[in-house]
Each structure stands twice: as C-alpha cells, then as structure tokens.
Amino acid sequence: MTAPVEPAIALRAVCKRFGAVEAVRDVSFRLAPGEIVGFLGPNGAGKTTTLRMLAGIFPPTTGDVRITGRDPMRDPEVCRRAVGYFPENAPFYPELTVLEFLRFVARAKRLARAAREEAVGSVLEQCALGAVARRRVGTLSKGYRQRVGLAQALCGDPPILILDEPTIGLDPSQVVEIRELVGTLRGARTVLFSSHILSEVEALCERVVVIAGGRLVGEGTPAELAARLGRRRRVLVRVDGAVAAVATAVERVAGVVTVTVRDDLLSVDGGGDDDLVRAVADAVLAAGGRLRELREEPLALEEIFLRLVAERRED
C-alpha cells in the first residue's frame, strides 16, 4: 500500500479576523502536487488574505494552513523555501537593477553561494529579462516589472507558486506573455493564482476555487461548477422568421430553464439532459422555424463565477 500523496497546499476550516472584520470564514480546499488552480472572487472577497496566510505572512485566527503538510508559522524556513510568492502589484525596489534585485532575492532565499548566479541566470532566461538585466526596475514598463515579480517568485525553483493577480493592469499582449510563462510551469509546479480575468483562469487551470464574502462558494472544474448550478447546457439557436413562436415552443421543452432572445438568436439554458439539443431542434422545426444554426456552448466561467457570487449574496 502506498502512502497517500501529501497535498501541496491544504486549508482546513480557515478563519482570519482583523479586529472586528472577518476577512476569511471557514475556508477549506487543497491542491495536489502539480495542479494549476485558479482562485476567483470579487474585490474584497478575502483572496489576498488567504494567499498571504499560505505565504506565511500571518497565521489564520483559527483553522489550519499546511504547505506540503507543514505549518508555515511553525516551520517558516521550510515552507518559505517551498513557496514562491508573487504579491499583488509586483512590488519592487525602483533603484535596484533587475540583476541586483534578483541577486538579493537569491541571497534572501538562502541559496548556496555557488547556486545563486545559476539561479539568477535561469530565471532571467525563463522570464525573458536578459535584455533589461542591468536596467533599474523603476525604469521598466509594467509588463517587464510583472516579469521581474514572477522571476523573484521563481528564483530558487520553489515547488509551489502563489501568484496574486499576476496579470492585473497589463495590456492584452502582456497578459498573453504572462499566461504563456505560467503555462510553461505546468506539471513541474503547483500553482495557485488569483485573477479577475476569467479567460486567463479558463485557459490555464484545470480547476477553480471561488470565494465571496470570505467564504468558499465553489470548487471544481468549470464543468463541475456549472453542473452544480443546474445549468449544464446552453444551446444557441439561430432561426429565420417566427422567432417569437419558436421561443415559446422551446420554452415548453422538458429541461429548458430559460430562453433569451436577441434578434434572430435564441440562447437556451437547460438541465443536464443529453437529449436537450435534439429536443430543442425538434421544437424549433415543429413551431415552423427554419433552422440556420444550432450549437451547444459550454457555460462560460465568467457566468459561473457571477452566479456563484450572486448565490452567496442571496444567502
């Protein structure tokens, strides 16, 4: 019998209070080694507070935080070596050059003297910073500064990366660059990253964790979350003529929850029945609609996110 694999990151019933403010309430989730997981939530949901507890900046008020099975407050040395942390807004020392900063990071992370230059060279290459290595970080563009932030997190090759909004404030091409960079880490490292840009999370992560108001409101693959919401399928129908009649007919189909009409396009949200597409097609034809387009669309993460957050607010 093999021993169960220790989760890279585990939170159990974690609460964090600052005075009267309860920033995180009873949050539990875990990440297996090698997973890339997105951490979603509206502003003020407690994302940064949770990530700071994982990075060992402060302990939870109650509950347990574990990094590869160890408590970051009791074993700070081991946990801090295991975690590369990218704080929100990628803070930097404007007067230091990229090279000076990364050399400081390598020393601060207590890499052996002989390994430091190699580690710095490796992250400079990995984050494509070679061309600006001797420039002061304060003179670099936002995109480069974010890469410097990622480079410091990656320095020393930690097995776990915790990234707080790594793509915030970047232009679309820079977002793609950072996404590709994080994508290269797949398999080798466990990555937990928070983001507002849901397409980022969809492109990179197998799984998402959603929090709102300090509480966990959803966890799983986007498909699982959609299923939990009871709207597993969305069918898009484009018809010529008699749109209103078709819409009425489709609304009567078993399993259909809502039908939204925009011009000649009907958006049909329904339950998990595999026959939904076929049943909708039959209903359109029976109502005299001339079918131009019929396709099934997976529920976008953005929508799942908004619904989960809305559900939390309704509680």
Added chain:
Amino acid sequence: MLSVLQKELLLYFTSPVFYALAAVFLVITGYLFYTNLHWFVLFGGENLVRGFWLYQFLDIRRLLIVLVPMLTMRLVAEERKLGTLELLWTYPIGDVGIVVGKFLACFLVTSLMLALTLAHPLVLSGIHALDPGPIVAGYLGLVLLTAACVACGLFISSLTDSQLVAAAATYGVLLFFWVLTWNEAAVSEGWMRWLAPLSLFDRTAVFAEGGIDTRDVVYFGLFTTVCLVFTLLALESRRWRGVR
C-alpha cells in the same frame, strides 16, 4: 540578515541622498573643527580635552540628531509604501533578520560618516601631540549615541508608510530626549531624579570629556535594544492588524 544588510547598503550607496547628507555632515563637522580649534587657540588654555574635544564632540552630537532621522526614515516606511515588506516576509529571513539587517546597515553608514571625521584628530596629531584615550572615549560615545538614534528612527519608521512622518516623529522623539532636562526649574526635584537618567544626550557628556562610565554604556545598550524589540513588535503586529 546578511542579505538585508547588503541590500540596504546597496540602496544607501546608490542613493544621492546618502552622498548629499555625507557631504553636508563632513563640511559642517570640518567647519566646527576649524572654529572650535580657533577658539581653543585664542581662549582655551592648556587642556586640549576640556577646551577643544569636549566642544567638538558635543557639536557632532547635535549634528547627529539632524542627520540620523534623514537616514532612518526610509528603512521600513518606504518598504511598506512600495509593498516590498510583504516580499521580505515571504523569504526565509525572519523578522529578527529584517530588523537587525536594517539596523546594522544604517548604523554602519552613519558610523562611516563619523569615521571620516577621524581625519580631524589625524590632522591635529601632525602638528600637536595627542593623547588617543579621550578621543577614543569621545568617539565611543558618538557611536553609542548613533546606535540609539538609529534604533529609535528604525522603530518609528516601522510604524508608518510615510517617510516624512517617520522623519518628523523621529526628530520629535530625539529632541524630546534631548530637552528633557533642560529646564530644571520647571520640573520638581523628584521628577528630575527620574528624568535625568533617561536623557539621551546628557549621557554623552562623560564620553565627550574623555571618560567612559559603564552606566552610560549600559543605558545606550538598553535604549537601542528596547527600540529594536519595539520594531520587531511593530512588524509582528501584521498578525492581528494585517498588512498595512
């Protein structure tokens, strides 16, 4: 700790503020050396220690109060503002390493400025025989005062994210400890007995006269340690206050 020390030294030596302050400090101490010596030659009598070095050391002491808050104000306040303090907290340095590294860096930089003023006794020794004892005692007093002022400035810098507030408050605290015993008439004798031992600047008087009183050394050691422990507590307050 060494990584923080090295980074802080790098930041000091790449910053024009350090060179501007060092230049001002050295020009003014040089000018004071000249005028104090001039005064001694004209009116000072025979005793070089009481007639010259005493005044020179007391003058440098005043300059230190002006100098140190400008060097300590950025130590933690700037890192809070930039958000880099959060980075330091995630490296395997520890709060003690952060505090000691920052303290030592600023202490070494200020001591370097003081060391450059050793040119004055060197110049004087070329034209007049010097007893090194009182000069060693005088500089020891300045170095201990520097440690206390730096620790005080570091603590206050750890309470705010504004460098200006840090500098202003450090000036306030240091000046308060200076003027504590100025007006003996306004404070009752009972109070004075409690206040006098606390006065940071009275403690340098014996050193300036060429003597070393162990009680003064212990006082400076305690003052410095208490300030460093308070800095540590200020950093650790993130556990219940959050990162601010």
